[in-house]
Amino acid sequence: MPAPDRRDILCSSTPCSEPAVIWLRDSGQYLCSTHCIQHVENLFARTVEGQRMIAPGDRIAVAFSGGKDSTALLLLLHAALPTWPDVTLLAITVDEGIAGYRDETIHAAVDLTTRIGVEHHIVSFASLFGGDLDALLKGRESRSCTVCGILRRRALTVAARQAGAAKIAVGHNLDDEAQSVLMNLLRGDFPHLVQDAASGEPECFIPRIKPLAGLSEREIVTYLLLTGNYRELPECPYTGYALRSEVRVMLAGLEYRHPGTMKNLISSRDTIRKNTTRVSGQGGVQRCRECGEVCSGEICQVCRILSRPE
Amino acid sequence: MQIILPDRSTRQLDCGPLPIEEILxxxxxxxxxxxxxxxxxxxxxxxxxxEGDEIRIIRVAHGG
Known part of the structure; x- marks a missing residue:
């Protein structure tokens, strides 16, 4: 353990005189290593319990890319398993086929699932859709995240269904959620703004849960560093094309000048959801005439992506 | 002091004591x-x- 430094700022928790490792800008709290880990675990537990995300007997498929968020998610769920009767976990990694990126994260995913003893399934775009993402994106790189997101959701749904999972846990954090709210507003996409994936509609009937939705990216990375689970991994080469990149920078600037902005955005979305009549169920459930999956029109988004260049 | 930026490049900063936020x-x-x-x-x-410190900056916002 490193020697104490006279310049250390101390933890605000009482009684505690350990050096702080993080400052929570919106609450003004300084937390030491022990209290930061405790804070992350408490927030995770509060989110899961507050929204009744997990029920006895659930078989939960963790969407596990091997990146920082899904690593924290798998570790927190795995550590909490003894507190939930008869709940089982499995991890699903989707190999989109992104050269120079995915191989390393898959390696990290295999390492962790082997170390903690969690059942692990890997599904690839190539086996499900007949080609990898690099090939499918030719000429439409500007829509990379949209195309990848649609195909990845389908891949997860198919793999989770085959594995008999009752729920899919995804590693979306507070920053991701706030960015999605703003992106939906900027796109004028009201259905996606009010859609609650926890209900299992409209794209899959396996509900998706987001146990990290109350935790910021800083809290998650700090938690991984403090628990010895942080691993530097490459960034997706398509990130720069995404609207999310611009929204991320803009929101981070707002959060710095006005702490609490991200939580306020999510809270606004939740209020809108509570006061909005569902729009996604209009017209009833339909099946894609190409693949038979549930969709909102005649042909699902996956088949549209696979059948014609956009 | 030595600053290690998120892209792992390094910079030297010659100055008196100052808050890390100011360096950022x-x-x-x-x-x-x-x-x-x-x-x-x-x-x-x-x-x-x-002076003499090594400051490493780790980016948490990550695409992918």
Whole structure:
């Protein structure tokens, strides 16, 4: 353990005189290593319990890319398993086929699932859709995240269904959620703004849960560093094309000048959801005439992506 | 002091003691998007750095 430094700022928790490792800008709290880990675990537990995300007997498929968020998610769920009767976990990694990126994260995913003893399934775009993402994106790189997101959701749904999972846990954090709210507003996409994936509609009937939705990216990375689970991994080469990149920078600037902005955005979305009549169920459930999956029109988004260049 | 930026490049900064947050501003980095170690230990960005310190800036916002 490193020697104490006279310049250390101390933890605000009482009684505690350990050096702080993080400052929570919106609450003004300084937390030491022990209290930061405790804070992350408490927030995770509060989110899961507050929204009744997990029920006895659930078989939960963790969407596990091997990146920082899904690593924290798998570790927190795995550590909490003894507190939930008869709940089982499995991890699903989707190999989109992104050269120079995915191989390393898959390696990290295999390492962790082997170390903690969690059942692990890997599904690839190539086996499900007949080609990898690099090939499918030719000429439409500007829509990379949209195309990848649609195909990845389908891949997860198919793999989770085959594995008999009752729920899919995804590693979306507070920053991701706030960015999605703003992106939906900027796109004028009201259905996606009010859609609650926890209900299992409209794209899959396996509900998706987001146990990290109350935790910021800083809290998650700090938690991984403090628990010895942080691993530097490459960034997706398509990130720069995404609207999310611009929204991320803009929101981070707002959060710095006005702490609490991200939580306020999510809270606004939740209020809108509570006061909005569902729009996604209009017209009833339909099946894609190409693949038979549930969709909102005649042909699902996956088949549209696979059948014609956009 | 030596600054290690998120892309792992290094810079030397010759100055007196100053808050790490001030260093971040000098490099155009938003404190919300990073975490910092001082001489290998995680510290809040409000902590001070001085001559002889190694400050490493780790980006938390990551695409992918």
């Amino acid at each position: 501003h000098r490099f155009g980095i938003n404190p919300v998007s990073i975490i910092v170690t001082r001489n290998g230990r995680l510290v809040p960005e409000t902590a001070c750095a001085e």
